[in-house]
Amino acid sequence: MRGPNTLFDDFMGLFFPRMCQGCSGSLVRGEEILCTHCIVELPKTNYHLQPENPVFSRLSGRLPIRHGWAFLKFQKGGMVQHLLHQLKYNNQPEIGERLGQVYGRELSVVALNREFDLIVPVPLHRTRLRHRGYNQSAQFAKGLSAALNIAWDESVSIRTQGAATQTRKSKAERWENVKDVFSIKPRSPLADKRVLLVDDVITTGATLEACGQHLIAGGCASVSIACIAEAQ
Numbered sequence: 001m002r003g004p005n006t007l008f009d010d011f012m013g014l015f016f017p018r019m020c021q022g023c024s025g026s027l028v029r030g031e032e033i034l035c036t037h038c039i040v041e042l043p044k045t046n047y048h049l050q051p052e053n054p055v056f057s058r059l060s061g062r063l064p065i066r067h068g069w070a071f072l073k074f075q076k077g078g079m080v081q082h083l084l085h086q087l088k089y090n091n092q093p094e095i096g097e098r099l100g101q102v103y104g105r106e107l108s109v110v111a112l113n114r115e116f117d118l119i120v121p122v123p124l125h126r127t128r129l130r131h132r133g134y135n136q137s138a139q140f141a142k143g144l145s146a147a148l149n150i151a152w153d154e155s156v157s158i159r160t161q162g163a164a165t166q167t168r169k170s171k172a173e174r175w176e177n178v179k180d181v182f183s184i185k186p187r188s189p190l191a192d193k194r195v196l197l198v199d200d201v202i203t204t205g206a207t208l209e210a211c212g213q214h215l216i217a218g219g220c221a222s223v224s225i226a227c228i229a230e231a232q
Contacts (some may be wrong), residue, residue: 007058011041011158014050015126017049018023018031019170020033020102020123021083021112022035022082022196023035024194027201033097033169034093034098036124037194042079042080043078044072044073045072045230046072048067048107048112051109052187053069054230055070055230058196058205059205059208059209062209063205063208063213064172064216064223066222066224067115067196068224069104069224069227070104070202070226070227071227072229074201074229074231074232080229084136084200084201084229087136088132088136088200089131089206091130092136092166094183095165096137096139096142096143096200096228097137097139097143100140100141100142100143100144100146100198101138101146103131103143103147103226104143104144104146104147107144107147107172108148109148113148113149115196115224116148116150116196116224117150117195118150118151118189118193118195119150119151119196119198120141120152120153120196120198121138121152121199122198122199122208122211123137123157123158123182123211124137124159125159125181133187134155136200137198137200138180139153140198141198144226150196155185156178156184156188156190156215156218157183157184157185157214157215158182161180181210182211184218191220192219192220193218193220193221194224196224196225197211197212197215199223200226200232201229201230202225202227202229202230203231212225
């Protein structure tokens with residue numbers, strides 16, 4: 001027998017249907033944020049099944065990382081670009097959390113949830129955080145945390161100064177833009193922790209390299225990287 005809450009949800013759905021953020025189709029019961037079809041059709045990299053993948057190779061020579069992954073492939077005009085735009089600029093933080101949940105479940109299937117003790121998102125400067133209202137990377141961390149059953153902490157890494165947008169900058173310019181903008185909060189719970197550092201998009205990897213170096217200097221046991229998407 002269907003309970004009153006289910007009947008009420010069905011009634012409200014007639015007038016305020018829940019829409020998939022990927023295809024704008026209606027969500028059915030049990031679907032959240034993205035419909036099943038869109039989740040299946042996401043352009044996944046499967047880098048977590050390939051130790052020597054492009055993200056790992058891009059960063060391992062500059063940062064002593066244990067793992068390096070991106071969940072999705074970024075293509076201009078594609079679904080991932082649409083989802084990231086909604087996440088970052090259209091006040092849809094739940095997209096980041098949902099993608100974290102989906103990816104976290106895939107990592108758990110191959111027991112990679114056993115590889116980490118703490119999830120840390122790349123921080124936003126307080127000015128941008130105030131303007132946006134949330135850190136999109138922290139939303140991804142929140143979803144990963146729920147699926148992997150691993151703690152996450154948004155306060156560990158601090159962005160001490162704002163940085164100009166990385167768009168249209170060369171690799172060298174990106175590094176100069178971020179190399180001195182991160183620090184570690186005093187008395188952060190980093191000692192001997194295997195950290196999974198997460199961000200929304202990896203391009204050159206300069207931001208992750210700079211943030212990761214501070215985590216290592218802060219005393220963590222190891223750093224791994226996971227991003228929502230990889231841009232070429």
